[in-house]
Amino acid sequence: MHRLPDHDVTLEPLTAAHADAVLAFEIENRAYFAASIVDRGDGYFEEFAARHAALLAEQEAGICRFHVLVDDAGAVVGRVNLVDLENGTAELGYRIAEKAAGKGLATAAVRALARLAASEYGLTTLWAGTSxxxxxxxTVLTRAGFRRVGDDHQRYELRSADS
Ligand SMILES: CC(C)(COP(=O)(O)OP(=O)(O)OC[C@H]1O[C@@H](n2cnc3c(N)ncnc32)[C@H](O)[C@@H]1OP(=O)(O)O)[C@@H](O)C(=O)NCCC(=O)NCCS
Known part of the structure; x- marks a missing residue:
């Protein structure tokens, strides 16, 4: 568990105990997220318990490292995830609650996760795609030290030597 300076939020590895809070976060912010990224679809919400269990199984297998941002009331206000861990590389994804956005939380969370990725998960390269x-x-990726690779926004990279 890692306290994020200035945000009264902790960055925690995802567990079974987070299921209800994650579902509440996804329901509350569904329309907000859908304005900038692909909607998860009704099936995600209908089968949430099974999906959550599947994520934990992937994490147990070492394929992914999921994290939640939890406020002092126990609510999930963000998710920051590393997926497809392979050969020291992983893909980063994140989403922040509408009510917590615009305060630098995503930037702080990505920076914290990048440090964890290098120090605890043995990752040397993170990449993320946006649009x-x-x-x-x-802005989040650039401020966290990622460099854009190529002409579009589909790939930004952070090598641990750069961070
Ligand atoms: C993108 C997202 C993670 C940003 O979270 P956040 O906590 O608000 O991010 P931060 O506050 O750390 O930084 C965002 C910066 O972009 C700026 N910004 C926000 N919306 C913007 C917009 N529409 N156009 C330009 N800049 C914008 C913010 O003002 C801030 O910069 P500032 O500190 O100079 O004011 C959040 O909006 C989100 O979850 N969106 C939906 C999911 C998503 O897009 N995930 C990323 C997939 S690649």
Whole structure:
């Protein structure tokens, strides 16, 4: 568990105990997220318990490292995840609750997770993709030290030597 300076939030590895809070977060922010990224679809919400269990199984197998941002009331206010861990590389994804956005939380969380990735998960390269219109996400990646690779916004990279 890692306290994020200035945000009264902890970064915690995802567990079974987070299931209800994660579902509440996804329901509350569904329309907000769908404005900038692909909606999860009704099936996600209908089968949430099974999906959550599947994520934990992937994490147990070492394929992924999921994390939640939890406020002092126990609510989930964000998710930051590393998926497809392989050969020291993983893909980063994140989403922040609408009510917690615009305060630097995503940037702080990505920075904290990048440190964990290098120090505890043995990862040397993280990458993330965003879109040309998702300027907030581009800002987060750039501020966290990621470098854009190529001409579009589909790949930004952070090597642990750079962070
Ligand atoms: C993108 C997202 C993670 C940003 O979270 P956040 O906690 O608000 O991010 P931060 O506050 O650390 O930084 C965002 C920066 O972008 C700016 N920003 C926000 N919306 C913006 C917009 N529409 N256009 C330009 N800049 C914008 C913010 O003002 C902030 O910069 P500032 O500190 O100079 O004011 C959040 O909006 C989110 O979850 N969106 C939906 C899911 C998503 O897009 N995930 C990323 C997929 S690649």
């Amino acid at each position: 040309a219109t998702n300027v907030a996400s581009q």
